[in-house]
Amino acid sequence: MDLSQVALLVAAGLAAGTVNAVAGGGSLITFPALIAIGLPPVPANVSNSVSVFPGYVASVAGSRADLPEWRGLWRLLPTAVLGTVVGCVLLLATPARAFELVVPFLVLGATAVLAFQDPLRRLVGHPAELSARRRTVTVQAMVAVGTVYGGYFGAALGVMLVAGLALVLDATLARVSAIKNLLSAVVGLTTLVVFALFGPVNWAAVAVVAPATLVGGYVGARLVRRLPPVVLRTLIVAFGTVIGLYLLWRALGQ
Template structure:
């Protein structure tokens, strides 16, 4: 790795950490950067998953004031870990082509859910109108689906989590984003554990990107707390649409 490669990865890490904290999808900055410096697709994907994890952790630190009580979060952690393990196993054991074709539609679908959250809530019912049992099941299903996706590919995980959780949680968008940051961190730590043992990680690239995502993640999380909900929602919808179309174009190439 020469100096220009390191500079590219450093800039990508800073940008990805910030984007992940605000909207999710920062992996679509670091993943192409890893490809650009010469890594094959699978090692780039695995190295990318390991690299962005510190940014998720710093996002949690930056948004901790908006997190709900620890007891409400603890019940989601096992689901997130198990879902991520399943996603990692899918990545390591199955061909990626079929999932590559599905991923863009998942991202675009999640973005549409977020964009039309108010009318959808009228259709399926507001979270506060659901029974505690139905609300609990809905939240666990959303976390499980997001974790499997995050373990397999991870790009736009934040968009998917915000869209899904925003539909089933009776909370402000800032709080939903804080929960998203925590779940993304759990997914990230789990993928690091799996890929460090079994994946083709390029540790030199990780050493450059990971510290940069720490700085970007904390800065992005602090920015979220200052943005009005309508602005934050608009940013996530725009970014999710761009990501989905980008992934669709790449899959059909």
């Protein structure tokens, strides 16, 4: 890599770490940057998944005050690990084309769920009205689906997790975002282990991008705590819409 390529990856890592902490979707900044320096798509996707992990950890550190003291939170972590492993296996063992066509609709659907959260809650019931058993099963299912996606591709993972969790948890959006950061870090650690062992990781690119996402992730997490819920929701919906449309354009253009 020359100096201009290093500068591009550092800038992309800083931006991606911040965006991931605020709304999710930062991988759509680093992934094209890795493609731009000459990596093929699969190595770029794998290297990208490894690179953003430090940013997720920094986001957890920045939002730790908003994490609930809820025993059930830690019961989500094995589900997140299993779902991520399934997604990683899908990426390494199956053709990507069919899933690439589905991903944009998943992202746009998750964004719509968040945008119309209140009407949907009136249809399916407010989380406070659900039985403890039904709420537990629903949250576990949301986490399983989101982390399979995260292990496979990962871009807009934050949007999908926030949308699903906000629908089934009776919590503020800042607290949901903190839970999203923790689950994203678990996804990131799991993909790091799987792809380090079995994936075509470009470690030189990771060494440049990862420290930048660490700084951006902490800054973004601190920013979330200062944003009013309406502004935070609007940002996430806007990011999700742009990301979904971009992925759709890219998938249909191939």
